[in-house]
Amino acid sequence: MSRRVLILAERSENGITDASYELLEAASRLAGGPDGVSAVLPVGDASEAEGLREVLSAGELLLVEGPALAAPTADGFAAAVLHAREASGAECVLLPHDPVGWDVAPLVAARLSTAAATAVSALSWREDGLVARRSAFLGKFVQEVAAPGLPAVVTVERGAFPAREPGPALSVRILPSPVGPDDLRSRLVEIRDSAAGGVDLTAADVVVAAGRGLGGPENLDIVRELAAALGGVVGASRAVTDAGWLPHELQIGSSGATVSPKLYVACAISGAIQHLVGMRGSRFVVAINKDPDAPIFGAADVGIVGDALEVIPLVTEAVRSSR
Amino acid sequence: MNAVALVKQVPDRNSAFRPAGDWIDESSLGYGINDYDRYAVEAALALKEAGHAAETVAVTAGPADAGQVLRSCLAMGVDRGVHLITDRAHLADPFFVARALADAVSGLDAGVVTAGLLAEDSGHGQVGGLVAGLLRYSFASAATGLHFRDGRLEVHRELEGGRIAVVELRLPAVVAVQTGINTPRYASLRGIMASRRKPVERVELAAPADGGELRRLTLGRPERGASAEILPGSPQEAAAALVPRMRTGAGISFPGDAP
Ligand SMILES: Cc1cc2nc3c(=O)[nH]c(=O)nc-3n(C[C@H](O)[C@H](O)[C@H](O)COP(=O)(O)OP(=O)(O)OC[C@H]3O[C@@H](n4cnc5c(N)ncnc54)[C@H](O)[C@@H]3O)c2cc1C
Numbered sequence A: 001m002s003r004r005v006l007i008l009a010e011r012s013e014n015g016i017t018d019a020s021y022e023l024l025e026a027a028s029r030l031a032g033g034p035d036g037v038s039a040v041l042p043v044g045d046a047s048e049a050e051g052l053r054e055v056l057s058a059g060e061l062l063l064v065e066g067p068a069l070a071a072p073t074a075d076g077f078a079a080a081v082l083h084a085r086e087a088s089g090a091e092c093v094l095l096p097h098d099p100v101g102w103d104v105a106p107l108v109a110a111r112l113s114t115a116a117a118t119a120v121s122a123l124s125w126r127e128d129g130l131v132a133r134r135s136a137f138l139g140k141f142v143q144e145v146a147a148p149g150l151p152a153v154v155t156v157e158r159g160a161f162p163a164r165e166p167g168p169a170l171s172v173r174i175l176p177s178p179v180g181p182d183d184l185r186s187r188l189v190e191i192r193d194s195a196a197g198g199v200d201l202t203a204a205d206v207v208v209a210a211g212r213g214l215g216g217p218e219n220l221d222i223v224r225e226l227a228a229a230l231g232g233v234v235g236a237s238r239a240v241t242d243a244g245w246l247p248h249e250l251q252i253g254s255s256g257a258t259v260s261p262k263l264y265v266a267c268a269i270s271g272a273i274q275h276l277v278g279m280r281g282s283r284f285v286v287a288i289n290k291d292p293d294a295p296i297f298g299a300a301d302v303g304i305v306g307d308a309l310e311v312i313p314l315v316t317e318a319v320r321s322s323r
Numbered sequence B: 001m002n003a004v005a006l007v008k009q010v011p012d013r014n015s016a017f018r019p020a021g022d023w024i025d026e027s028s029l030g031y032g033i034n035d036y037d038r039y040a041v042e043a044a045l046a047l048k049e050a051g052h053a054a055e056t057v058a059v060t061a062g063p064a065d066a067g068q069v070l071r072s073c074l075a076m077g078v079d080r081g082v083h084l085i086t087d088r089a090h091l092a093d094p095f096f097v098a099r100a101l102a103d104a105v106s107g108l109d110a111g112v113v114t115a116g117l118l119a120e121d122s123g124h125g126q127v128g129g130l131v132a133g134l135l136r137y138s139f140a141s142a143a144t145g146l147h148f149r150d151g152r153l154e155v156h157r158e159l160e161g162g163r164i165a166v167v168e169l170r171l172p173a174v175v176a177v178q179t180g181i182n183t184p185r186y187a188s189l190r191g192i193m194a195s196r197r198k199p200v201e202r203v204e205l206a207a208p209a210d211g212g213e214l215r216r217l218t219l220g221r222p223e224r225g226a227s228a229e230i231l232p233g234s235p236q237e238a239a240a241a242l243v244p245r246m247r248t249g250a251g252i253s254f255p256g257d258a259p
């Protein structure tokens, strides 16, 4: 079955984002080849897209153009996607599963009177429509869902598909924006860098990371002692820093620090994807978790299934007495 | 105008989940409020305390026992609750849920509607946005800050790579909040006592029409490429076996090691 698929392409300082190339690949597979892929790029002025048609390897590039689209907004981009969806006749719309997609996908879906399939890692057509593989329970399980009908709206997880090689778009169409600046309910004021942290986790050879399963800040000393015995520093999952058990600078993951130490010890951390992306570059990973199904074991070299409050002091002791 | 929080009842995070058919076995699970939604409730309470909302209302769609999460919101200080009663199985389709929530919200004189960024069980990350889309309210996801500045709602959104987008929204607006946006309060004993006298409106939802919904097909454990070697034996034995593996695997020596 071959059907037209639309992706929302995103721009960055260096052209088109990696996430967009992954969407192009996912769309190309779903459409039975790149010719069946349309890519929408919202722009304030079409001249901004100069050069991009040479690299946006889609069947057609749709530039939705107007002052309302000069900066990204949830409702502006949703209007652009819906407009391009109609113009292309696409039966499936792919968006990134990231802060852009979280803003735009549900608004697009609502206007199409449907729900989106989100956090998707694989897609296929079956007799009765589109089937998507997605993550549920914070990555603990994978789920297959049937999209409710066409057009379908999908957000695609980063890294689920290889990035497509840049190449020219076969054709370009410029569509006037269906919305003007006064129609928008949201406005981008600015984009800022968040305050940089003081502790340099990234330089450490050993990181011992504390997770919510430790139960409370009163139990963090055992983690500090293990870190000291290993000559390392303490890091944390977001659940731990959000709860105020440790400062935000120690957070590891997609919205925190990215570390690649020689040794990473995950203590009572479940291993949600947003945590894993921050520590995947570690040379050797140890996980201590009482749940044998915790996703962290899929990212670890060695694991101990057990109560961290009991196991961690034993590991500290074993390290000390091994000298 | 009121501040409305959307709250979902989800299985306790620390339960032993087992896949069963197209979902998990729910026969012996405890339930509580979705973690993200505690932050949504706190944000709504803070808006009222800062004088930007007359009343706070918590809304949930779920089975009869989901009334429990509304009670915990009332105990935190929310003024009243709306319980849209439906089978747990009907929560499978985010569009059905969002339409029911949107209908309820449309009658609540909402200025700001807060939702969680995602539900810990289904993890769609879209119900707040669907409600906004259906009602044509403004929308911002992944909020890590929420303030009124010169009478306008300013939202900080967490982007990737440690950047923050500052956006301004017209009211009414739906904001899907990230954890850490605030520090959710705990219910005080007084709050718990007072919550018993607070009103909860109950509405029975009609079952969703057949077809057209997002359908669950299967649920299973992810297949893992290379999985961890799980160290067997007692905790003492496992700890002892771990140390040499850490040394060789990481290729480092530990403080105090002989050079
Ligand atoms: C946009 C976005 C960005 C995010 N950014 C990040 C980020 O940068 N970093 C990050 O870490 N997360 C991030 N998250 C959150 C992430 O999805 C998870 O919620 C978080 O990582 C969970 O932290 P945790 O593993 O400590 O807690 P939980 O998920 O609660 O896991 C606790 C674990 O401890 C185990 N456990 C419980 N008790 C014990 C015990 N006694 N002994 C041993 N094990 C025990 C449990 O089995 C469980 O596996 C982000 C989420 C979103 C949506």
Ligand SMILES: Nc1ncnc2c1ncn2[C@@H]1O[C@H](COP(=O)(O)O)[C@@H](O)[C@H]1O
Residues within 6 Å of the ligand: B006, B007, B008, B009, B034, B036, B037, B040, B059, B060, B061, B062, B091, B094, B097, B101, B114, B115, B116, B117, B118, B119, B120, B122, B123, B124, B125, B126, B127, B128
């Ligand atoms: N059944 C429900 N009742 C009330 N609010 C809900 C319900 N389902 C989802 N929500 C809200 O929508 C957010 C995102 O949920 P989801 O899109 O399912 O990940 C949750 O954090 C809640 O704020």
